[in-house]
Amino acid sequence: METKILSEHYHKPEFRALAGYKALGGYEMLAKALKMERQKIIDEVKASGLRGRGGAGFPTGVKWGFLPNNGEPRYLLCNADESEPGTFKDRKMIERAPHQLIEGMIISAYALGARKSYIYMRGEYTGPGRILRQAIDEAYAAGLLGGNILGSGFDLDLDLYMGAGAYICGEETGMISSLEGLKGQPKLKPPFPAVQGYLRKPTIVNNVETLASVVYVLRDGVAGYRAHGTEKSAGTKLFSVSGNVNRPGTYEVPLGYPLKDFIEQECGGLKPGRTLKAVVPGGSSAPVLTADEALRATLDYENLASLGSMLGSGAIIVIDDSNCMVDVLGTVSHFYWHESCGQCTPCREGTGWLHKIVDSILHGRGKPGDVDLLVKVADQMKGRTICALSDAAALPVISFVTKFRDEFEYYIREGRSKVTGKGPTDAQMHH
Amino acid sequence: MPKCTINGQEIEVKPGATIMDAFYQMDQKEKIAHYCYHPALSIAGVCRLCMVEIEGNPRLQIACNTVVTEGMKVNNDSEKVKEAVKWGMDFHLINHPLDCPICDQAGECGLQDQYMAYGKYDPEMAERKVKKRKVVDLGPRVVLDSERCILCSRCVRFTEEVTKTNELGIFNRGDRAEIGTFEDRPLDNNYSVNTVDICPVGALTSKDFRFRQRVWLLKDAETICAGCSTGCNVDVYFNKEGVFRLKPRPNEKVNGHWMCDVGRDTYKPLNRDARLLDARLSEGSKVEYMIPLMGARKAAEWVREAKADPKSVALVLTGQYSNEEYEAIVSTFKADVGSDRIFHWVNNPETFEKFDGLLFRGDRNPNTKGLLQAMQRHGSLNNTWNELVAALESGSVGTLVVAGPLDLSVFPDLGEKLASFAKAKRVVWLSSGRSDVVDACPSPLIQIPMRTHVEKTGTYVNHAGIAQTVHAALAIVPKALTLSEVADVIAGRDVKRGNAPAGVGRRAQNEFTAHRGAL
DSSP: OOOTTTTTTOOOGGGSHHHHHHHHHHHHHHHHHTOOOOOHHHHHHHHOOOOOOTTOOOBBBHHHSSSSSSSSSOEEEEOOOSSSSTTTTTHHHHHHHHHHHHHHHHHHHHTTTTEEEEEEEEETTHHHHHHHHHHHHHHHHHHHSOOOOOOOSBBBEEEEEEEOHHHHHHHHGHHHHTTSSSSSSOOSSSSSSSTGGGGGGGEEEEEHHHEEEEEHEEEEEHHHHHHHHHHSSSSSSEEEEEESSSSOOEEEETTTTTTIIIIITTOOOTTTTOEEEOOOEESSOOOOOOEEHHHHOSSSSHHHHTTTTTOOTTTEEETTTTTTTHHHHOOOOHHHHHHOOOOOOHHHHHHHHHHHHHHHTTTTTOOTHHHHHHHHHHHHTTOOOSHHHHHHHHHHHHHHHHTTTTHHHHHHHHHSSSTTTTOOSSSSOOO | OOOEEEEEEEEOOOOOHHHHHHHHHHOGGGGSSSSSSSSSSOOOSSSOEEEEEEEOSOOOEEEGGGGGGGGEEEOOHHHHHHHHHHHHHHHHTTTOOOOGGGTTHHHHHHHHHHHHOOOOOOOOOOOOOOOOOOOOOOOSSOOOOOOTOOOOOOOHHHHHHHHHOOEEESSSOOGGOOOBBTTTTTOOSSSTOOOHHHSSSEEETTTTTTTTOOGOOOOEEEEEEEETTTTOOEEEEEETTTTEEEEEETTTTTTBBBOOOOHGGGGGGGGGGGGGOOOEEEEEEEEEEEHHHHHHHHHHHHHHHTTTSHHHGGEEETTTTTTHHHHHHHHHHIIOOOOOEEOOOOOTTTTTTTSSSSSSOOOSOOOHHHHHHHHTTOOOOOHHHHHHHHHHTTTTEEEEEEESSGGGGGTTTTTHHHHHHSSSEEEEEESBBBBBHHHSSSSEEEEBBBGGGGGEEEEOTTTTEEEEEEEOOOOSSOOOOOHHHHHHHHHHHHOTTTTTSTTTOOOOOOOOOOOOSSS
């Protein structure tokens, strides 16, 4: 069963506008928060067990605690550069409840002492961008943004910045570079953004869903928030599902929810006559699970980590037995090759190399040692670079070729897919 | 002062120093692979080769961006590190064209050198390489081959941080990324060739040097640049065909790691085709050539003949010679000739005091300070140029000895000054360069070929008063003389040719022995 906390009113069109949002209890938590001690809010977020919903799952309250108290201006940035293949939960929230995000941001900015805040949005999200812009304007007009918010004496300026469509700008320091007007490339760490981020000032970067969740941490209290989910993975989470299911879409379930139930009930199961082959549980960079693994997995950070994968952004890609895994990896490796920023050598060169090997196999030019080579190259790309894109490119490769090795070897040997029987002329070409 | 252990060796470093700094401090920079790190530039951390293992940290870290903490135990000789560096090298090479046989960097290439030390020796890349732009004209002095480029970003950081001219950038992303310039903004600053020096591969090459010599056919010696009063420490690269280039040698007190493009060109007047090879005596239409020593004897004869009236002998000095030579010629004039008519020729008074804020100075002489010190010691500092002009105008100068330019190009007033000098009855012209303007001088004139600063041992005092002694690196015109030798001949002493170089190719040592190498 879905547990709708964030998404309770997503089906109501009026929830999108300020009046409708307010009528359903919106901005009540802001009024409450502005009367609270800042540290109290931070403590509640820490105690709630809320973890970053962008992919890394880092405890939000702990991250907030990294801000130094040095009197410097600080910034709160919202990462809405949702670009991981398979992920579209933030878009859903912004389209259905933009004020949820804005309210969460004002509360968080108040707690952190930030007076200037930006939402960095994926360049392709032009529609959601318009909705959010409108919502921001509404909030300013209603005195929810700007000077002396709700008579509290707290000032906050919030602006929306549209990216130009680079996946790497979803990496928090890449995003900061882009926001600073530089080429969107991750920055060397240390220094970390909490110490030196946007404009070299202390900066917190949080995902859309994370910031919106702060509203509900305050509404339900620590115990209420922790009533859902598991001990270490508290609360509910939005999952975006794509692939071979009857009802793809965004669903909110408590963390720890069985993946099997999720696919069969929320997503309406597979197409008739099809069997489950694999599931990518957390966006395309998460190592793939076999059907066996998927059926015993639960949707929380710990369980998926124990299966060698990750919850990531909560993007579930369901793959049934009609798909050729070589072909799927072709799409995935093309993506990371295309999106590598090119700064660090192992990623710049490695993503291209992996992509070309898979592409050669798909073109019938595969060589006997290619499967082992893919693993060797990917292994050497892990943990070698400034940001995690290199790992994101390497992990799916390693998991695909180890778990579905027979499909790769068959394609290399026979020059056509073991699953579809199709060869290079039919295969999807990636160049 | 934190102490750490690197490969078992304990070392104390300055607070805030990185592990890479520690390797440099131990003089072990060759023991750690790296491309993007450069001691004079910001940290990029992108080549990912300087991997080290730190006790207690499961992930390898890069040495260039990891600050040493007390008690840190670091190694870069474990199998784990070696494997990572091997693959790191391979990632650099999979799309590199490996065109070493036609690449100017071959022989001094970071990829070649470091592959020998850290390479995988088992290439597994069998896919098509990425094609990029070749022979890209970046500016008047630098050419880019994008396929060779490893995108270490040193050149980009140089134009951002050192010249602050920002001509270069990295365009596009992933394995399509390329160095480039912005439209209508070529790499055109007076320090552009430093980007070629710091390029660890053959991506950036110097238009002046490319395709002219294989570097392993060149010898190098330490000297200074004589192009201005900064006195940048440089290495001169030469072989029996002559000098081919100058490259800066790090000296924090003088030039940091850099030199200017104008200074790069100062090797050109050193070569034979620009040089005065024999003494040349011209009287009216009569021209006679002789070996330099004979020329000096002829000059000495002229000085002796005018000596009856010592005031009729005058000496003009330029800031192009060494302290030792100034001392010899000035004291000879004072003691042996008996003349105190010694004058300082300021070659470009309009720009003399200028400074570009980095290295390049308007005083285009290596040793103006040394000259002024010598004149002061001998009480000639108050002689004004106007006194000389007046004497020349009045016809009272019998023999004028001019210790003229070694680099003619920095004497824009050459013609004007010669017209004035020609009013002397006889002119002794000491110079290393050949010039039609000088050849055309109407009065009796003897030109004597002089050694350049790379052909003799001597001390030069730069604008800040730093005295730098350089030793003879090679002999380009072996018969040419020094000012000290001319002084000996004028004074009738035996000519001691003690400081003549042993011949082309002798390895010389500067007293500033900063570390060497391309990286």
